[in-house]
Amino acid sequence: MAMLTDLNRAGWRRCTTVIAAVLVTIASSGSAFAQQFPRQAVEMTVLFGGSSATIAQVLADAMSTELGVPVAAVSRTGAGGAVGYAYVKSRRPTGYDIVWNSNSISTVFHSGNIDFDYRTFEPVARVGMEVPALAVRADSSWRTLDEFAAAARTKRMRVGISGRGSFIHLVSAALFDKLGIDVIYVPYGQGTAPTELLGGRVDAALQWPSQFKAQVDARQLRVIAVTGRDRVPVLPDVPTAIEQGYDVDMVMWRGLAAPMGTPSDVIARLETAVRRVVASPRFREVSATLGFEPAFLPASEFGRVIATDDAAIGRLMAQLGLKR
Amino acid sequence: MEALLQGMSVALSPGTVAAIAAGVVAGLVFSAIPGLTFSVALALVMPFTFGMEPIPAMALLLGVYSGGMTGGAVSAILLGIPGTPSAAATVLDGHPMARKGDASFALGASVIASAFGGLFSLVVMMLLLEQVAEVALRFGPAEIFALVLFGLSTICGLADRSLIRGLIAGVLGLMVMVIGLDELDGVGRLTFGSVQLQQGVNMLVALIALFAVPQVISTFVDHGRVERPVIAERVRAVFPWRRVFGHWWLLLRSSVIGTVIGAIPGTGGPIASFLAYDHARRFSRRPADFGTGTLEGVVAPEAANNAVMGGALIPVLSLGIPGDPATAIILGGLLVHGLQPGPLLFQTRLDVIYALYMVIAVSWVIILFIQLAGIRVFVRVLRVPPHVLGVCILVLCGIGSYVIRNSIFDVYLMAVVGVLGYALQRMRIPLAPVVLGLVLGPTLEQQYRTALILSEGSHQIFFESGVAMAFFALTLLTIGWQVWSSLRASVTSKPGVA
Known part of the structure; x- marks a missing residue:
């Protein structure tokens, strides 16, 4: 031992660092992967056009800065979202393919257009909500x-x-x-x-x-x-249905999900990026003009929201005779 | 006045003009390549606008839009493949012109007609915004159905020799568009349980397939067997101002058609250009020349489909509601910068409105310059040997089909529809009515059903609308006239046969 220390203190120290690094890498290959994630561009599949696609582009743009790799919002529209969901489901669960998802995963499943449901995807984070509004003519x-x-x-x-x-x-x-x-x-x-x-x-x-x-x-x-629990910022004077005595609380959430089997630390990395973007003033400002309500939820809570919503949508669609 | 000066100064600043030019070039390039449309270009350009000032951002998007509206004619004329769905009608006479050696003439005419249509609709937008929006609002499902039905009656005119073959072709086109989830009820039709078929056949994929693939197959089938006549390209006046403005009355009428149809939500460029084409043929002194390469057959659809741009912006500006996917993207781009189009924008930010008008005007000037320089380059494509060009076209079409929906399925679809198109051509079934069916089918069906839902199943809704009745009358006239003249033709030709 003494001989070793005498030999070359600096060299030995260098050696231990290397061994330690190797050990750490072996012990947690998963987290090593996470340290390396993301190494290439992330592809965010967008299922619909309109304002939600614009929000997706703004989100992707800001996430690129957060993650240090390009995040590309790629449009795969059609069949009420079925095409895009089927595409992302078919990709390898590496975190490089994510989907800009919404309640459409439930409507498209319960209407019988796809044979897989929300459980095919790992929730990453909820980004925000859109609240339907009932309008009449002013006259x-x-x-x-x-x-x-x-x-x-x-x-x-x-x-x-x-x-x-x-x-x-x-x-x-x-x-x-x-x-x-x-x-x-x-x-x-x-x-x-x-x-x-x-x-x-x-x-x-x-x-x-x-x-x-x-x-x-x-x-x-x-x-x-x-039809949400709270009033919407774009129309602050409009009361909710609940305020008017009708118990309806239905909003469309939007967020990100990845194929089932995506490593949890990769999800965590994406989740952190989303959290930072949603908290940024720039994102909030743009969202406000597009009528989108930023409402971040971490992966676990987001998963519960999706599951509860799916059950409610399934019941409602059965009632309406739309479930196939 | 102050707002006018302020708007103009922003719109004419070097940064804004550079943004317009960049947008125009991107739009031209994307729309000239079949499959890459201005919708794709708009979506790609969008992130760049996030970091820009509002007016240059708007300039970039509008530049892509107007550039993308004109570029489709380039491939339509030179290759016979519409770069965008709106340019499908331009193929019918533009491509025969190129085959006769008049490619640069046709391209020049299409650019002039485009700029005329675009500027005309801009003037309408500036002067009659409220009134046109009012007219457009009166077009509900019943009226749009009648309008589109009238458009469909033009099949008769596109059916070459045999009316029966034309009808068969038209019905085939309508049927192809039935495939997929229907937009109203979300019910899958002819999907055979496949998720890919649920998205239906994309109109542009089908157009590329029908125009490009049969042509490429013929090239290879004939290769070495048929001596292809060398096209001696006459580079005459690249900008045939006088010849085009000789048809000023047609240009004007086509521009009105384009502007009004553009303003009606749920319609758009392809419908406008086919209606303009047909109306040009009907009022022409030599209707029989259509399809063989007439100037009118190029300027009418091109003036109309570029007038659609100003028309489509009318509901966006006056109501704040986009009428089609392209203007929806532009609306999104404006909203990101905190500009909410709509009646209030005229009161609060008049300078933005003036800047917007100015930007569109400048974009047309830039388009004229770029095309002027470009035409001499574009026509060189025709010197490429057909079999080499055929391979290039197939590769481009493959890429184009993929990009429309980022779906490899669409590439297979293009191949399948294309081979079917070749088979139809061999059976002497004309492809133009198929295209018309593709273009009009989805709107026709959807508006008809929506009208009946509104009326709870009663056809009364169609008869109560004066506008709809007027279009029905026109439709009947068109069909009656066509049947009568074909009967007369068969009567007069019989003695000759016997």
């Missing part, structure tokens, strides 16, 4: 859900929604069920429901607040309720 006399419901009992209302079986349709069904009224659902593609409302062909429309914002500011449309 109508309805200011509250009660007034709308009373009018709907004398005349069957036409309500513009997105496609049948979409999350928007489910929310409106839940809301009108609570109001105790029966309406005609008019499905529109490509987000034309607000135009149709302005054109007077439907009596109300349930869509995302950002789609109504310009017309609300110009006093052409009036939003009479939002």
